[in-house]
Amino acid sequence: MARVLLFGVGSIGAVYLHQLQQAGCIVTIVCRSNYHAVQQNGFTLRSERFGNVSYRPDHIVRSVADCPADAVYDYLIVTSKSFPASSHHPALADQLRPVLASRPNTTIVLAQNGIDIEPAIADAYPQNPLLSGVIYLPATQVAPGVIEYPETLNLLELGTYPANAPAAHRASAQRLADLMTQGGGEVKVLDDIQVARWSKLLLNASWNPICALSLCSDGDFLLTSSPFAYDLVWGIILEIVTLARKIGIPGVDEEAGEARFAIAKRRAETNSGREPSMLHDVRQGRLFEVEAIVGNTVRIGRKWAVPMPRLETVYALAKARYEAMAAGDIQ
Numbered sequence: 001m002a003r004v005l006l007f008g009v010g011s012i013g014a015v016y017l018h019q020l021q022q023a024g025c026i027v028t029i030v031c032r033s034n035y036h037a038v039q040q041n042g043f044t045l046r047s048e049r050f051g052n053v054s055y056r057p058d059h060i061v062r063s064v065a066d067c068p069a070d071a072v073y074d075y076l077i078v079t080s081k082s083f084p085a086s087s088h089h090p091a092l093a094d095q096l097r098p099v100l101a102s103r104p105n106t107t108i109v110l111a112q113n114g115i116d117i118e119p120a121i122a123d124a125y126p127q128n129p130l131l132s133g134v135i136y137l138p139a140t141q142v143a144p145g146v147i148e149y150p151e152t153l154n155l156l157e158l159g160t161y162p163a164n165a166p167a168a169h170r171a172s173a174q175r176l177a178d179l180m181t182q183g184g185g186e187v188k189v190l191d192d193i194q195v196a197r198w199s200k201l202l203l204n205a206s207w208n209p210i211c212a213l214s215l216c217s218d219g220d221f222l223l224t225s226s227p228f229a230y231d232l233v234w235g236i237i238l239e240i241v242t243l244a245r246k247i248g249i250p251g252v253d254e255e256a257g258e259a260r261f262a263i264a265k266r267r268a269e270t271n272s273g274r275e276p277s278m279l280h281d282v283r284q285g286r287l288f289e290v291e292a293i294v295g296n297t298v299r300i301g302r303k304w305a306v307p308m309p310r311l312e313t314v315y316a317l318a319k320a321r322y323e324a325m326a327a328g329d330i331q
């Protein structure tokens with residue numbers, strides 16, 4: 001029976017808790033703002049895929065430092081948002097140290113959005129198997145412990161970091177995939193997860209900051225009365241395609257970019273634009289993953305000398321919004 005520690009259990013973590021428990025895992029969760037609500041009432045999941053269900057974690061703690069010293073965890077799955085270290089919050093690798101320092105065999109799973117989020121963890125915990133996951137699962141925590149998940153889409157793309165990790169790490173990925181599938185989810189174990197990360201980045205790095213800054217859905221942004229809106233989005237997609245080609249990520253080409261852009265164009269035509277999560281975050285005054293999704297991308301661009309003037313402009317603006325919100329948070 002697998003023992004799992006889930007770190008940062010909000011929208012995604014709550015759904016994964018359900019799936020893991022359905023598969024018979026013993027799950028400990030680390031919660032922050034929803035700690036009291038979940039400790040008292042557990043989670044309520046209103047979903048198309050799993051129905052309307054209530055459930056409790058096997059154990060709940062406020063911090064990894066509260067995990068019993070002798071507890072064994074086969075997996076530590078990180079489902080918090082990916083934020084850089086700040087004066088208020090240490091880097092993720094440091095936050096996890098109390099539980100990982102003495103557990104070199106625990107497989108670490110980063111179930112988070114963004115690009116280039118693995119090296120800091122791999123460097124800090126070189127012995128632990130490390131898995132990287134790309135999530136397609138639209139869920140929202142609408143009140144502490146209450147999750148709405150109105151669509152059936154549920155896909156976790158999973159792979160080892162680095163891609164050429166030992167066979168035992170790959171086996172650990174397959175075991176987790178089997179458990180999550182048994183629990184009612186869909187999982188694909190990929191040989192090179194970076195291809196999946198870059199493929200998702202095509203959309204996330206372009207649409208998310210644009211929608212968050214303009215307060216428009218993707219469809220509405222394309223319908224604004226200037227031809228520059230279309231050029232801005234397509235220009236950013238092309239910048240990412242150029243960078244991916246330079247680095248040698250296969251399949252993230254102009255055709256892939258066009259296929260993904262076509263989805264938003266269809267939404268514009270049918271007036272059915274989507275609001276990406278970064279726009280929801282800005283609307284609700286919640287910090288958004290500007291560094292993991294946009295900042296890391298433009299930094300890789302600088303490193304590889306690929307000009308990304310459009311994405312750099314969007315990054316500077318989104319970063320300013322983020323810092324203004326973070327300053328408000330601290331007051």
Ligand SMILES: NC(=O)c1ccc[n+]([C@@H]2O[C@H](COP(=O)([O-])OP(=O)(O)OC[C@H]3O[C@@H](n4cnc5c(N)ncnc54)[C@H](OP(=O)(O)O)[C@@H]3O)[C@@H](O)[C@H]2O)c1
Nearest residue numbers: 008009010011012031032033079080112113135137138139
């Ligand atoms: N939700 C989606 O539809 C979706 C879809 C695809 C991908 N993703 C990705 O999945 C990841 C998770 O997103 P999410 O939507 O589940 O975020 P979320 O709803 O904000 O949940 C993250 C949870 O982690 C908690 N947390 C953060 N730092 C913590 C700490 N140090 N100790 C304890 N708890 C901590 C947060 O607590 P606080 O409330 O105190 O901050 C929050 O409850 C992100 O990378 C996101 O981009 C999400």
Ligand SMILES: *[C@@H]1O[C@H](CO)[C@@H](O)[C@H](O)[C@H]1NC(C)=O
Nearest residue numbers: 045046047048050051052053
């Ligand atoms: C779940 O609850 C919502 C209201 O909260 C309701 O509209 C929906 O029909 C319920 N679904 C199921 C499968 O019971």
Ligand SMILES: *[C@@H]1O[C@H](CO)[C@@H](O)[C@H](O)[C@H]1NC(C)=O
Nearest residue numbers: 072073101102103104105106
């Ligand atoms: C990790 O696994 C190895 C090989 O199975 C074992 O020898 C070692 O004792 C384990 N370490 C811990 C801290 O559990």
Ligand SMILES: *[C@@H]1O[C@H](CO)[C@@H](O)[C@H](O)[C@H]1NC(C)=O
Nearest residue numbers: 113203204208276277278289
């Ligand atoms: C990322 O893209 C997915 C679609 O692939 C979207 O559902 C989600 O809102 C985006 N989220 C972020 C934070 O980029």
